[in-house]
Amino acid sequence: xxxxxxxxxxxxxxxxxxxxxxxxxxxxxxxxxxxxxxxxxxxxxxxxxxxxxxxxxxxxxxxxxxxxxxxxxxxxxxxxxxxxxxxxxxxxxxxxxxxxxxxxxxxxxxxxxxxxxxxxxxxxxxxxxxxxxxxxxxxxxxxxxxxxxxxxxxxxxxxxxxxxxxxxxxxxxxxxxxxxxxxxxxxxxxxxxxxxxxxxxxxxxxxxxxxxxxxxxxxxxxxxxxxxxxxxxxxxxxxxxxxxxxxxxxxxxxxxxxxxxxxxxxx
Amino acid sequence: xxxxxxxxxxxxxxxxxxxxxxxxxxxxxxxxxxxxxxxxxxxxxxxxxxxxxxxxxxxxxxxxxxxxxxxxxxxxxxxxxxxxxxxxxxxxxxxxxxxxxxxxxxxxxxxxxxxxxxxxxxxxxxxxxxxxxxxxxxxxxxxxxxxxxxxxxxxxxxxxxxxxxxxxxxxxxxxxxxxxxxxxxxxxxxxxxxxxxxxxxxxxxxxxxxxxxxxxxxxxxxxxxxxxxxxxxxxxxxxxxxxxxxxxxxxxxxxxxxxxxxxxxxxxxxxxxxxxxxxxxxxxxxxxxxxxxxxxxxxxxxx
Numbered sequence: 001x002x003x004x005x006x007x008x009x010x011x012x013x014x015x016x017x018x019x020x021x022x023x024x025x026x027x028x029x030x031x032x033x034x035x036x037x038x039x040x041x042x043x044x045x046x047x048x049x050x051x052x053x054x055x056x057x058x059x060x061x062x063x064x065x066x067x068x069x070x071x072x073x074x075x076x077x078x079x080x081x082x083x084x085x086x087x088x089x090x091x092x093x094x095x096x097x098x099x100x101x102x103x104x105x106x107x108x109x110x111x112x113x114x115x116x117x118x119x120x121x122x123x124x125x126x127x128x129x130x131x132x133x134x135x136x137x138x139x140x141x142x143x144x145x146x147x148x149x150x151x152x153x154x155x156x157x158x159x160x161x162x163x164x165x166x167x168x169x170x171x172x173x174x175x176x177x178x179x180x181x182x183x184x185x186x187x188x189x190x191x192x193x194x195x196x197x198x199x200x201x202x203x204x205x206x207x208x209x210x211x212x213x214x215x216x217x218x219x220x221x222x223x224x225x226x227x228x229x230x231x232x233x234x235x236x237x238x239x240x241x242x243x244x245x246x247x248x249x250x251x252x253x254x255x256x257x258x259x260x261x262x263x264x265x266x267x
Numbered sequence: 268x269x270x271x272x273x274x275x276x277x278x279x280x281x282x283x284x285x286x287x288x289x290x291x292x293x294x295x296x297x298x299x300x301x302x303x304x305x306x307x308x309x310x311x312x313x314x315x316x317x318x319x320x321x322x323x324x325x326x327x328x329x330x331x332x333x334x335x336x337x338x339x340x341x342x343x344x345x346x347x348x349x350x351x352x353x354x355x356x357x358x359x360x361x362x363x364x365x366x367x368x369x370x371x372x373x374x375x376x377x378x379x380x381x382x383x384x385x386x387x388x389x390x391x392x393x394x395x396x397x398x399x400x401x402x403x404x405x406x407x408x409x410x411x412x413x414x415x416x417x418x419x420x421x422x423x424x425x426x427x428x429x430x431x432x433x434x435x436x437x438x439x440x441x442x443x444x445x446x447x448x449x450x451x452x453x454x455x456x457x458x459x460x461x462x463x464x465x466x467x468x469x470x471x472x473x474x475x476x477x478x479x480x481x482x483x484x485x486x487x488x489x490x491x492x493x494x495x496x497x498x499x500x501x502x503x504x505x506x507x508x509x510x511x512x513x514x515x516x517x518x519x520x521x522x523x524x525x526x527x528x529x530x531x532x533x534x535x536x537x538x539x540x541x542x543x544x545x546x547x548x549x550x551x552x553x554x555x556x557x558x559x560x561x562x563x564x565x566x567x568x569x570x
Contacts, residue, residue: 010379011372011375011478011482012478013372014372014375014376015372015376017369017372017373017376018372018373018375018376018377019376020369021369021370021372021373021449022373022391024446025391025392025395025446025449026391026395027410027416028403028406028407028409028410028416028446029395029398029402029403029406031406031409031410031415031416032402032405032406032409035409045414080293081293083289084289084290084293085290087286087287087289087290088286088287088289088290088291090286091282091283091284091285091286091287092283092286092287095279095280095282095283096276096279096280098279098280098283098284099280100284101283104283104287104291107290107291107294107295107299108290108294110294110298110299111294111298113551113552113555114298114302114548114551115503115504115506115507115524115547115548115551116504116507116509117507117509117523117524117527117528117544117547118302118305118507118527118544118545118547118548119298119301119302120509121305121527121528121531121540121541121544122301122302122304122305122544123297123301124531125301125304125305125308125537125541126300126301126304128318129304144293144296144297145297147293147297148293148294148296148297148298149298151290151293151294155290205397208399209397209398209399209400209401211399211400211401211509211510212509212510212524216531226399226401229401229402229405230401230510230513230514233405233408233514241405242409245399245402245405245406248399248402249398249399249402252394252397252398252399253394256393256394256397260390260393
């Protein structure tokens with residue numbers, strides 16, 4: 001019976017197409033990584049294996065500067081967005097549906113619905129006005145822009161975790177004369193933590209990857225790694241970009257694997 | 268409901284709002300609020316060196332489709348703009364169609380794997396999904412550029428005598444978008460197919476349906492919500508694409524996103540840029556509303 005179901009589900013050409021898709025999905029990425037080890041100066045010719053471009057990228061001050069800034073922005077944006085998303089998730093779950101809840105959902109998911117370029121130009125206008133009026137410069141603009149669009153990504157895993165949570169534990173804690181804060185600190189938060197960490201990681205990755213909004217909200221000399229790379233792509237291409245990309249790729253895969261292990265164990 | 272219960276409910280609602288307030292404040296200041304400024308800007312006159320003059324003008328909105336003749340001040344259709352809109356819509360539709368055509372078999376393949384290996388296949392789709400869009404676009408560039416992998420291999424094999432010039436064409440942008448947005452199609456399709464009861468297939472075959480009939484009459488109607496979700500998820504970002512056409516289109520094969528960017532840069536026409544942004548937003552919102560309507564109807568009709 002089981003084998004029959006399996007053969008029934010097989011449709012002609014589907015497996016072949018799927019295999020081709022997986023190859024097509026990974027071939028470009030593997031090519032990019034392979035060229036990062038190319039000894040040749042030009043991206044066009046293969047000149048043998050070498051670590052040179054990694055060394056070069058590592059010693060490039062502009063890259064170092066952009067990397068530090070990218071990480072700073074991503075950490076700040078992840079912390080801010082996760083903190084407010086956790087509160088919002090606590091506020092919108094595990095209580096009787098209230099008037100205005102849909103409004104809160106729409107607001108939280110707004111960054112997912114508006115095209116990035118539209119948000120980017122709207123922030124360009126707003127920040128231009130604020131900068132002119134107050135004279136305040138700095139990286140804070142980019143951080144808050146990132147924090148805003150990271151909120152839905154942090155919110156979703158936290159909310160999912162909360163919805164699957166057993167409410168009787170909190171009732172039990174309350175019955176044992178725990179104050180609401182004690183209940184939250186010693187009961188709710190420990191159970192919620194994997195969701196919070198997962199949300200923070202998604203927010204971190206989303207912030208680290210952003211190109212468009214950063215490109216429009218940064219001031220001169222505030223390049224992040226992706227905007228630096230975008231700028232370089234307009235000039236001559238060297239395998240240094242491949243080396244930077246490969247490192248960023250490795251970081252993403254490590255974070256994703258950790259994310260999957262984290263969310264999987266909780267099932 | 269007693270007075271005490273009522274008070275408790277009110278308290279609960281108040282807490283819900285209080286806890287949501289910090290998130291709402293950040294979103295209002297840095298996501299929703301700025302859109303209102305865009306609305307205002309679209310009704311102002313362009314400043315000589317960028318930004319705006321604070322006087323009411325409809326030129327921004329008019330400039331979307333019409334252009335003023337320099338000599339006699341008459342308005343004519345702006346062919347350049349129309350060709351950019353047409354390219355954006357054409358490439359977005361093509362991207363949606365192609366990603367569906369190859370994404371459906373892929374999602375089906377993953378959903379029919381044994382439980383154990385399914386997670387791995389799904390993970391393989393998820394990695395590109397979370398990988399930086401710029402990196403993926405650059406990866407496609409590595410394959411299709413004039414001295415890239417594709418041309419190198421084809422030249423070595425003697426299949427072509429000179430490189431295929433694909434980069435900086437519409438086709439390059441199309442290939443790039445299909446590549447970067449494919450996971451957005453596969454994931455919702457997988458979710459829909461995964462819920463599909465494979466015994467229905469058997470029933471179909473038992474009743475002498477051909478494979479094609481089973482596909483059309485049994486599978487497609489049931490996975491329709493996944494198809495709509497996937498199409499929206501691909502179509503919406505395609506229409507607003509900025510990075511992929513910029514890198515693979517080389518500044519010439521512009522899409523709406525790049526055209527908006529241009530108005531805030533060299534074009535020095537912020538009101539037009541604002542009006543274009545709002546137009547894009549309206550189209551995207553309309554697509555999302557259609558999706559919500561269909562998704563809800565499917566649920567109510569299905570049960």
